[in-house]
Amino acid sequence: MDVFLQTLVAGFLKGGLYALIGIGMTLIMGVMGIINLAHGQLMMLAMYVTFVLNTMGVDPYVSLFVAMPLLFLLGVTIQKFLLNPLIRVETILPENQVLMTVGIGMVLTEIVRFAFKSDYKYVTTEYSNRTFSLGNISFSVPLTIAFGIALLFTLAMFWFLLKTDLGRSIRATAQDKDAATLMGVNTGRITVITFGIGSALVAAAGCLLAPVYYIFPDIGGPFTSKAFIITILGGLGSTVGAIFGGVTLGLAESMGATYFGMEYEDIVGLTIFILVLLFLPGGFKRLTKV
């Protein structure tokens, strides 16, 4: 029973971070209608920012304030100069934007490999390995803090999307680009801002993950996969869905690792993903209608 509860808690905490990754992805997906296959690579970049700052003595939670604006700018640049120009050109495959993100992901990974080599890096803090206990269940301190901050960001994101003009424009663009344009929304600008926000959110996840994870250039790919699993689980473009998706994936991975063995962690995620595609196309959004 304790093992089960422990697994549940670990999965749930991880799920909070995954939700943050998923929300960034789902925003981009909703507004641009494309999957961003460089999403994990953007997170990887944020982890390295955290790492570099850490070597200079900056706490990972402080580096949030550096990594998020930096990645926001990078996201804006990518959307403005690499993705938006593609909307106008006619090509055989509509997936050109997606393929572009593949190229971007490769470039980011390789640049980092040049700068930092392929070996594992660690962000060490005095609390990296600290835990506290409630009953028989132990909580990792950094993961709990990460969960709290992720929750904060998620709530802030909801407030932003629901209550601000910019947020409403983003939602309008996601729902119907043409209608939004007719209503006077500058959708080109909205896509740029959204990509920036999505990148900043995944950057936050990177900073929060840095103290508990090892960092290497190729970590981006697996996290891109996780990001799209989360988004599909939640239903493309649904923010609430992304939270459910994130928590589900976190729990599933935890359970898989505890009850089948570490090497099954990834395959559990993929299996759930395929089951959802088969039996619940549209993801959890279909169940909750949000």
Added chain:
Amino acid sequence: MKAAGSKMKKNLFPLLLLAGLALLPLVLESNYFLHLMILFLLWVVIGSSWNLLAGFTGQVSFGHAAFFGVGAYTAGLLFHHLQISPWWGMALGGVFAFLVGLPFGAICFPLRGAYFALASLALGEGIRHIATIAESFTGGMVGIMIMPTFVSKVPYYYITLFLASLSVLSIQLIMRSKPGYYFISIREDQDAAASLGVNTTLYKNVSLAISAFWTGMAGALYMNYMGFIDPHVVFSLHDYSVMAILVAIVGGVGTVYGPTVGAFIMVAFQELFRTGFFGLFAFLGKATGVAAVTALGDAVKKAHVLGFGILVIVVILYLPNGVVGDWEKIKRNVFRIHPAK
């Protein structure tokens, strides 16, 4: 008259190219170049197969490593478990890849657009995980090793050339007949195609089956030629699923010869980087005595993936239809040739 002439030229060119390629080993004794040519021809097969499904039928797969890997493992495992010659495995490699394609299609084809791309990616990754975990059957991460049949590279070269010609020719013939017209209709508009009597699900699966078959053959040939495989090599998302896409994109999606051109560019490009522009940097470094140049050369050698990434970005931005698809544009802008009105 002029039109007939240019059509003749169009048909003649591939034949001349083929003749040239067939004669190549007679003049070229370097194993190194033969190896590169074999890689190039393998990529012709894989890129053309991907292009049939994605470029012509509009179903953009991110999971072609699944078929390549299954082909390779079919050949490898037959030898490993049953001591059956991996050359038998080659034919079976295609067949097994095709069989894997059936559930693949059943899962992916009801989905459209982004969902299809993601599902294919997930399936490709899933198969890699399975091959890693099923250690007792596949050898897991240890991989499979077999003794190559031939010492010389020449037989491998001719076999690959044969496979490449056959696959490209088959695709060309298909695209000039009923299934080809149906594939393109599906790509252009599924609803319109269905209203014109096209069984879209069936023909998507036909396209996938052919694509998977050739890719599986390429995988099995790879096993024979390289003599070693493991799950991370042959089921690699980046080295095969994504690379197949890049080959086609660079050469020209939805054109018969685009992937061939793309395969050549990609292999040449990779080699250019891997060898530091064929030793140019090392040479310059030595000649000028500047250490920085030598260092730059060393950096370039490791930069081929970075190079691919940049190539993809540049191609998508400036030649979105690839070298073959945008040939007119290239002629206009680079060579300043304007078609006579």
Added chain:
Amino acid sequence: MAFFRVEKLVKTFGGLTAVNGVSFDVEQGQIFGLIGPNGSGKTTLFNMISGVYTPTSGKVLYKDREIQGMKPHKICKLGIGRTFQVVKPLGRMTVRDNVIAASFSRVNSMGEARDNAMEILDFCGLTPVKATLAKSLPIAGRKRLEIARALATRPDLLLLDETAAGLNPTELLSAMNLIRRIRENGTTVIIIEHIMHVIMTISDRIHAINFGTTIAEGTPKEVAANQAVIEAYLGTDYA
């Protein structure tokens, strides 16, 4: 038994009932007009007949066979062709290749498909633009291509969804002419049209619906004089 009949067809989307119990018979060789204000459910009817949607309830009978719920490509093979109100050209194929693709529903060899396509292109007056990419045709050309493609599948029953919308007077005349010639070749036609004088002059019989239900059926004269029809149309005109 009628050549073609729909019986109490119903289609709901979530809470919305788009078609609510429509029945009618079409006789072989007729031009049968289907009218109704925007959003009254005409296209949805076509989509049920051509297999795009499965009816929520009701039957579609064609040559004594129930065909509701069959897949679109099967229905095409049975001899029912259709055009789309929002045209769906196979954009990056030439006009000729569009029609060749459609011809393959009847023949398997390239030669036969090409011959069939040439004949149809000629019949529809598209021969001059046969080498043009479908996406670069002007709207009149695209509407005509829709018809040509449907004809290339050699239908016995042809469903035309607002093929005259957006045409200028000259194009309109030649479109009406084309539809008459199609009928003369023995093809039965069900036509949805908004332009009243077109549908009134061309149809043998007209069926009017509003909000998914039948409000009138009869000869063009009868329907034009029908109070419910006048109200439905004046209502929308003055709204």
